[in-house]
Each structure stands twice: as C-alpha cells, then as structure tokens.
Amino acid sequence: MSERPVGGQPESGPAGRRRAGRRPGSADTRGQILAAARETFSEKGFDKATIRSIARQAGVDPALVHHYFASKEGMFVAAMELPVNPDIVIPMITSGPREEVGERLTRFVLTMTSSAEARQPVLALARTAMTNDRMATMIREFVAHAILDRVAEALRIPPLRMDAAFAQLFGVVLMRYVVKLEPLASVDIEELVELLAPTIQRYLDGPR
Incomplete structure (x- = not known):
C-alpha cells in the first residue's frame, strides 16, 4: 500500500510550503500513529480519545490517520494488538x-x-x-x-x-x-x- 496521505498531496501553506507540525506519510508513520494512539487512549480512555487528538499527538493530519485505520475502533484494536475487530x-x-x-x-x-x-x-x-x-x-x-x-x-x-x-x-x-x-x-x-x-x-x- 502506498505510504501517502489520503488525497495524494501533503497539506501545504503559502508558496507550496508544507504546514508546520503535519508530516506526510513515511516508512514509520503507521508506527508513530499507533504509539500516539496508545498514549492517548491510556490518558483519555476510549470514549474521549478522538482521531483528531491522536493525529495531533502523532504530528500528522487526521486524514492520514484515516488512511491507515478505518475507524477509532480499528485503531484501538491495532494499538492494543487485539485479535478482534x-x-x-x-x-x-x-x-x-x-x-x-x-x-x-x-x-x-x-x-x-x-x-x-x-x-x-x-x-x-x-x-x-x-x-x-x-x-x-x-x-x-x-x-x-x-x-x-x-x-x-x-x-x-x-x-x-x-x-x-x-x-x-x-x-x-x-x-x-x-x-x-x-x-x-x-x-x-x-x-x-x-x-x-x-x-x-x-x-x-x-x-x-
């Protein structure tokens, strides 16, 4: 699977510069998101954790989180290495x-x-x-x-x-x-x- 954000282009600011704090997909982006998810779920619980807060913790755009995980439930399963989706x-x-x-x-x-x-x-x-x-x-x-x-x-x-x-x-x-x-x-x-x-x-x- 291509390691790119959904939509194909990184988020950019003026003059084509990438907006600070939002990384495009990389070889370890999925791992970074999962690490952020574990920390966020642990701190906030399942209900209060959001895709946006996990993306912010990982330093990526929320669209990139959706690129790797279909739902918050799916991300929790992957983060906790559970055998059930x-x-x-x-x-x-x-x-x-x-x-x-x-x-x-x-x-x-x-x-x-x-x-x-x-x-x-x-x-x-x-x-x-x-x-x-x-x-x-x-x-x-x-x-x-x-x-x-x-x-x-x-x-x-x-x-x-x-x-x-x-x-x-x-x-x-x-x-x-x-x-x-x-x-x-x-x-x-x-x-x-x-x-x-x-x-x-x-x-x-x-x-x-």
Missing part, C-alpha cells in the same frame, strides 16, 4: 437466526481465545486492568460501547443481559487459560459450546 465481528454475531446467537457468541469467544498468540494480549490487558484504573476504564469503554452495546442494540437485548452473557464467557476463558482448572482447561471447544450455548441463549432471550 468490532467492524468484522459484530455482523458475524448478529447475522443469522436469532435463536442461535448464543451459540455464535459462545463459539466466537472460545475460538478466538483458543490461540495462545491471540489470547495473550487480551489476558495481558485484563491483568493490567485489575491494578490500573485508567486501563480498566479504557477496556471497559471499548468492550461496552464498541462491542456489547452495538450487539445489544442490533438484537434488541437489554444491556444487563448482554453484559452477563459476556461476563460468563470471559470467566470461562480465565478459568480455562489462567487458572487452568481441569477438566475445563483441556476439554474440546465444541463440547464447551454445546454445554454453554444454551445458557448464553437464555441470558439473551429474556424480556426485550
């Missing part, structure tokens, strides 16, 4: 029969965390959040507003039920991979899906 996952969970959403959600969470490489950043963030209030706020805002609230709204699920379903699944992930409780830690994913999906579906099928 809400723009991809949410349609996958919400599409299909309503009575099977519990199974889709359960299979997604368990499959996504089955890879050590994928779950490592998730568990690392969870551990950090337990002792760092800023990190806890950032993760809470991202999980709630970028994922759970959007699924709940699309399927008309009360937020409390959506949160409870996710909390149970994440608890299973922690017991499976952090505590390594047997036989939960070694049982096949499909067996877990068969066991858990009906319960998750009951959470989601409450009064709407």
Whole structure:
C-alpha cells in the first residue's frame, strides 16, 4: 500500500510550503500513529480519545490517520494488538437466526481465545486492568460501547443481559487459560459450546 496521505498531496501553506507540525506519510508513520494512539487512549480512555487528538499527538493530519485505520475502533484494536475487530465481528454475531446467537457468541469467544498468540494480549490487558484504573476504564469503554452495546442494540437485548452473557464467557476463558482448572482447561471447544450455548441463549432471550 502506498505510504501517502489520503488525497495524494501533503497539506501545504503559502508558496507550496508544507504546514508546520503535519508530516506526510513515511516508512514509520503507521508506527508513530499507533504509539500516539496508545498514549492517548491510556490518558483519555476510549470514549474521549478522538482521531483528531491522536493525529495531533502523532504530528500528522487526521486524514492520514484515516488512511491507515478505518475507524477509532480499528485503531484501538491495532494499538492494543487485539485479535478482534468490532467492524468484522459484530455482523458475524448478529447475522443469522436469532435463536442461535448464543451459540455464535459462545463459539466466537472460545475460538478466538483458543490461540495462545491471540489470547495473550487480551489476558495481558485484563491483568493490567485489575491494578490500573485508567486501563480498566479504557477496556471497559471499548468492550461496552464498541462491542456489547452495538450487539445489544442490533438484537434488541437489554444491556444487563448482554453484559452477563459476556461476563460468563470471559470467566470461562480465565478459568480455562489462567487458572487452568481441569477438566475445563483441556476439554474440546465444541463440547464447551454445546454445554454453554444454551445458557448464553437464555441470558439473551429474556424480556426485550
């Protein structure tokens, strides 16, 4: 992919001079933006961080941020090295029969965390959040507003039920991979899906 700002030309001032403080794309521009994103998300949380504030921190034009990342959610995923992009996952969970959403959600969470490489950043963030209030706020805002609230709204699920379903699944992930409780830690994913999906579906099928 070409390392250029969207639109093809750098921002310029009088006499064709580039405006101070706004760099064009370079070999490390994406890395500079991600470093600025990590700092901004950490300081302001997910909700208050903006594309413009991250661009300002990186010293680039906001259009260049959009050139590399389609959304704030996508930038957060890349900055935190998460294995899940809400723009991809949410349609996958919400599409299909309503009575099977519990199974889709359960299979997604368990499959996504089955890879050590994928779950490592998730568990690392969870551990950090337990002792760092800023990190806890950032993760809470991202999980709630970028994922759970959007699924709940699309399927008309009360937020409390959506949160409870996710909390149970994440608890299973922690017991499976952090505590390594047997036989939960070694049982096949499909067996877990068969066991858990009906319960998750009951959470989601409450009064709407």
